[in-house]
Amino acid sequence: MKKLRIGHLYPKLLNIYGDGGNIITLKKRAEWRGIEAEIHEINSGDVWLGEHDIYFIGGGQDLQQIEVSKELQRHKVFLTAERDRGAVFLGICGGYQLMGHYYQPHDADKLMGISLLDAYTVAGNKRFIGNVTVKTEYEFAPTLVGFENHSGLTYLQGDTKHIGTMIVGNGNNGQDKTEGARYKNVFGTYMHGSFLPKNPKFADYLLELALGEKLTPLDDTIEDNAHNALINKAY
Secondary structure (H helix, E strand, O other): OOEEEEEEEOOOOOOOOOOHHHHHHHHHHHHOOOOEEEEEEEOOOOOOOOOOOEEEEOOOOHHHHHHHHHHHHHOHHHHHHHHHHOOEEEEEOHHHHHOOOEEEOOOOOOEEOOOOOOEEEEEEEEEEEEEEEEEOOOOOOOEEEEEEEEEEEEEEOOOOEOOEEEEEOOOOOOOOOEEOEEEOOEEEEOOEOOHHHHOHHHHHHHHHHHHOOOOOOOOOHHHHHHHHHHOOOOO
């Protein structure tokens, strides 16, 4: 039996707005295809268990991001090497921000990221809250849907590209109509709610990147109906 190793980074600190559902989705969609999925929760102070196929890091408040920022610096070299060997990363909201160079709050010290993405985030004056619909260039997932709740403004640079353009919502910064980021197999997004259950084809794409092979299709009638019901739905 094939085995998929998933590293869930700091779930005790960064796990709001249903972000843990992304882990459940990856696990179940692997198991439904006869692929064993091991979930390793990695929290502050834990001993790391070596290489993983997929790393997930969720969202949280500024206070929790401070601790995670410090923790991530200890593992920056290792995680950069994991990125460069082709491991898949998915960061949501606060986790997305810390995969870039830094997050600069209004009246606090800069929180350093680990630069897996060529991006940076600064605190904005407006909170973006509501449903999101994103148009992508992925044929298998021409639209992505989710729920955003953030005031951070994220800007992409260099070879880091957005994963889609806004149809409904504000996205990365409310200005350039972009949402999310990708560099190599590293993905970031502001879409909570959870992201992957609402976008099953994108979940399969991450699994295929991690496993290095195409997967057999599943009957996603229910999942697709849920996804389609949220397209263009304003909050």
